[in-house]
Amino acid sequence: MGYWNGKKVLITGGLGFIGSNLAHALDRSGAELTLIDDLSSGNRFNIRGIKKVTVHEHDFNDARLLADAMTGTDAVFHLAARTDHVAWREDPVPYVQDNVQGTLLLLDAWKKLAGPKPKIIHTGTRGEYGPQTRLPVSEDARPNPLGLYELTKWQSLQMMELYARQFGLTFVHARLTNVYGERARMDTNASGVINWFIRLAMDDEPIPVFGNVQRDVLYVADCVDALMALAETPGAQGTFNVGNSQPVRLHDAVDQIISAAGHGRAVRTDYSPERKAQEPGDFYPDIGKIRKATGWTPKTRFTDGLAQTIAYYSKNRTQYWQKQKPKGMKQP
Numbered sequence: 001m002g003y004w005n006g007k008k009v010l011i012t013g014g015l016g017f018i019g020s021n022l023a024h025a026l027d028r029s030g031a032e033l034t035l036i037d038d039l040s041s042g043n044r045f046n047i048r049g050i051k052k053v054t055v056h057e058h059d060f061n062d063a064r065l066l067a068d069a070m071t072g073t074d075a076v077f078h079l080a081a082r083t084d085h086v087a088w089r090e091d092p093v094p095y096v097q098d099n100v101q102g103t104l105l106l107l108d109a110w111k112k113l114a115g116p117k118p119k120i121i122h123t124g125t126r127g128e129y130g131p132q133t134r135l136p137v138s139e140d141a142r143p144n145p146l147g148l149y150e151l152t153k154w155q156s157l158q159m160m161e162l163y164a165r166q167f168g169l170t171f172v173h174a175r176l177t178n179v180y181g182e183r184a185r186m187d188t189n190a191s192g193v194i195n196w197f198i199r200l201a202m203d204d205e206p207i208p209v210f211g212n213v214q215r216d217v218l219y220v221a222d223c224v225d226a227l228m229a230l231a232e233t234p235g236a237q238g239t240f241n242v243g244n245s246q247p248v249r250l251h252d253a254v255d256q257i258i259s260a261a262g263h264g265r266a267v268r269t270d271y272s273p274e275r276k277a278q279e280p281g282d283f284y285p286d287i288g289k290i291r292k293a294t295g296w297t298p299k300t301r302f303t304d305g306l307a308q309t310i311a312y313y314s315k316n317r318t319q320y321w322q323k324q325k326p327k328g329m330k331q332p
């Protein structure tokens with residue numbers, strides 16, 4: 001019997017990229033799932049094949065829904081968020097509504113639960129660190145975010161720390177790196193640079209490579225393993241980097257993508273002004289803390305992750321290539 005067998009789990013953002021991969025992994029492990037997702041960037045196809053699941057296609061900013069969905073759960077993975085890194089420059093307030101006020105609503109619903117309360121696993125971002133001079137970057141580095149998206153994730157952390165001090169919240173704030181893999185939106189460059197470059201390569205389009213910074217990349221199955229390990233480990237509390245301590249230069253990553261896809265060509269270009277304003281430079285994380293706490297470490301080589309990702313999208317291209325037009329589309 002594994003840890004998750006028969007456990008009740010809520011995932012907000014469960015129809016999205018990471019949330020749906022997490023749902024598949026938890027389903028395979030025997031968990032009973034509830035997902036909340038308003039389909040603003042999620043995709044129903046992402047959970048095809050999962051049988052034991054309750055899905056609320058609804059905005060998670062709803063105290064009653066959160067209270068009902070959290071009751072009796074063993075773990076809550078809070079992934080729903082505004083995730084576009086640059087769209088806030090035109091329209092900032094929804095980031096605060098979803099990523100700050102929404103997280104507070106969830107924490108307050110958690111506080112009011114009667115009986116045993118679940119651990120909350122929240123997804124932050126490496127972008128919270130912003131530019132840092134000391135690499136690899138450890139959890140002790142002071143955040144220095146360059147964008148509102150990243151700032152709102154840091155604010156969520158601060159609220160969770162407050163709820164831990166005042167009300168005994170057990171939580172993890174997982175600072176995720178550049179995650180790539182299957183079940184991401186592929187109709188926009190807003191869902192991660194590696195996935196977008198994979199699409200361009202598969203379409204034999206020019207790949208605009210701006211800068212040659214060092215970045216770490218993480219295959220989605222490894223990311224999901226990390227989130228589950230952090231949830232399972234009683235002593236895992238607070239902030240953890242979830243990334244890859246082996247960085248890759250962007251030009252090398254693009255070469256590997258082109259070689260895996262068998263198409264595409266790199267074109268050196270300048271940053272757009274808004275990307276330039278938010279470019280933190282070289283980054284890769286110190287993952288010693290999560291290793292020590294849980295034993296987790298990334299297992300998938302970039303070439304293998306790319307091959308699996310490309311195979312998935314080759315088979316399911318029609319589900320991802322067209323712009324999805326669900327209700328209340330939030331991302332460009």
Ligand SMILES: NC(=O)c1ccc[n+]([C@@H]2O[C@H](COP(=O)([O-])OP(=O)(O)OC[C@H]3O[C@@H](n4cnc5c(N)ncnc54)[C@H](O)[C@@H]3O)[C@@H](O)[C@H]2O)c1
Pocket residue numbers: 012013014015016017018019036037038039040041042043058059060061078079080081082083098123124125126175176177178179180184185191192
């Ligand atoms: N993908 C990455 O590389 C990466 C990196 C760092 C952090 N993260 C974080 O991980 C989490 C998941 O990211 P993802 O890449 O899977 O993004 P995603 O956009 O694929 O998933 C987010 C999901 O949340 C849903 N959602 C958004 N607002 C909602 C609302 N108000 N009510 C209900 N559902 C809502 C969307 O429909 C979507 O399905 C996010 O919190 C993101 O900030 C992702």
